[in-house]
Amino acid sequence: YEKKGIEDPRITEINGVFYIMYTAASVYGSLLALAKTTDFKSFERIALVSEPENKDGVLFPEKINGKYARFDRPVAGGLANIWISYSQDLVTWGNSRCVMTVRDDHWDSWRIGASSQPIKIDNGWLIIYHGVKAASSGPIYRLGAAVLSEDDPSKVICRSAIPILSPREYYERVGDVNNVVFSCGAILEDDSQELKIYYGASDTSICLGTANVNELMQFCTIGEH
Numbered sequence: 001y002e003k004k005g006i007e008d009p010r011i012t013e014i015n016g017v018f019y020i021m022y023t024a025a026s027v028y029g030s031l032l033a034l035a036k037t038t039d040f041k042s043f044e045r046i047a048l049v050s051e052p053e054n055k056d057g058v059l060f061p062e063k064i065n066g067k068y069a070r071f072d073r074p075v076a077g078g079l080a081n082i083w084i085s086y087s088q089d090l091v092t093w094g095n096s097r098c099v100m101t102v103r104d105d106h107w108d109s110w111r112i113g114a115s116s117q118p119i120k121i122d123n124g125w126l127i128i129y130h131g132v133k134a135a136s137s138g139p140i141y142r143l144g145a146a147v148l149s150e151d152d153p154s155k156v157i158c159r160s161a162i163p164i165l166s167p168r169e170y171y172e173r174v175g176d177v178n179n180v181v182f183s184c185g186a187i188l189e190d191d192s193q194e195l196k197i198y199y200g201a202s203d204t205s206i207c208l209g210t211a212n213v214n215e216l217m218q219f220c221t222i223g224e225h
Contacts, residue, residue, distance in 0.1 A: 001026040001033070001048055010058035010184050012117045019090070021057040021070065024048065032057040032072060034090060047091045050074070056082075056113030056130075059090075061120065064153060071099070071114035071127070080111035082129060084154050097154040100129070100146065107142050107163050110134045115143060116186035116197065119213075124150045124157055126217060128197060130182055131163070141180040142166045143199065147220050158220040165199070165209055175202025188213060 004025035012019050017036050020043070024033040029052030037043045049070075050057065056073035063069070067086040070093065074083060082100040085093040102109050108131025115128040125148040132139050142163035149155040167179045183199035195216060197209045 001028075001031065003027055006033070008055065008184055010114075010117060012059040012061050014059070014061060019046075019059050021049070021059055023055045023057070026052070029053045030055050049091060049093060056115075058114050058117050060118050060125075060153070065151070069153065071118070073111075073113040080113065082112055082114055099148070099154050100156060100159065102131075106161075107131055107133050107140075107166075108144060110139065112144075115183035115199075118148070118153065119186065119188050119195070120150075121147070121213065121217065124148050125153050126195075126213065128164075128183055128186055135179075138178060140167065141182050143181055143183055143197070145216055145220050147217055158217075160220045161222060164211065164216065164219065165197070167201070169201070171205050172201040172207075175204030177203040181207075 002024045007023045009020050009022040020035045023030050031052045032050035032054050034046040034049050035043050053075040054072050058071050060069040068090050069086050072083055081098055083096050084099050085096040087093045111132040113130055115130050119126045127146050129144055130141055131144050132141050143165040144160045145164050146159040147157045165181050167173050167181050172181055173179055180202050181199050183197050185198050187196045193213045195211050195213045199207050201207050
């Protein structure tokens with residue numbers, strides 16, 4: 001199931017264990033797999049945790065109402081939206097709901113998917129996500145943000161109307177895949193409230209962007225949601 005490679009790992013720490021949800025590129029299509037480690041020297045594959053076609057999986061850092069929770073991005077009928085699912089054992093997932101959809105005539109009108117692990121904030125969950133717009137020159141990948149309800153993350157409180165990061169620098173616009181900023185991880189510095197967003201640029205370089213988390217939350221409330 002990994003014959004064509006593995007990609008887009010997203011790491012979530014839960015009780016001292018680092019869980020890695022990644023895309024397994026199989027001969028049957030892309031599907032989600034889960035592994036874990038405590039030292040990043042040895043890894044244990046836990047299970048395949050979706051059917052094809054599914055990508056952009058990431059675990060929440062704590063249980064929601066007593067269950068593990070994850071975001072993923074199944075593709076059906078050409079639609080690629082962000083969903084949430086729940087599990088008792090990290091292997092069998094269900095009670096799935098659509099959280100966010102693409103928006104016509106927006107920067108995220110073709111595909112969206114979770115980027116970093118969900119980040120706990122005072123009044124909910126902050127998520128960084130990528131949005132894709134199909135253009136005549138090819139797809140353009142940008143990053144956005146949204147705030148979700150703490151007790152029910154399927155409910156969107158606010159969502160950025162415009163991107164928080166777009167490919168503007170040369171290394172973000174030209175590379176193996178042009179016009180791409182794509183993140184799989186972020187770190188919130190508790191003392192400064194600085195959010196460090198690590199992202200790939202044009203599938204060629206690894207970059208770091210920073211933002212104040214409170215300003216980012218406020219940014220999500222501006223304009224249409």
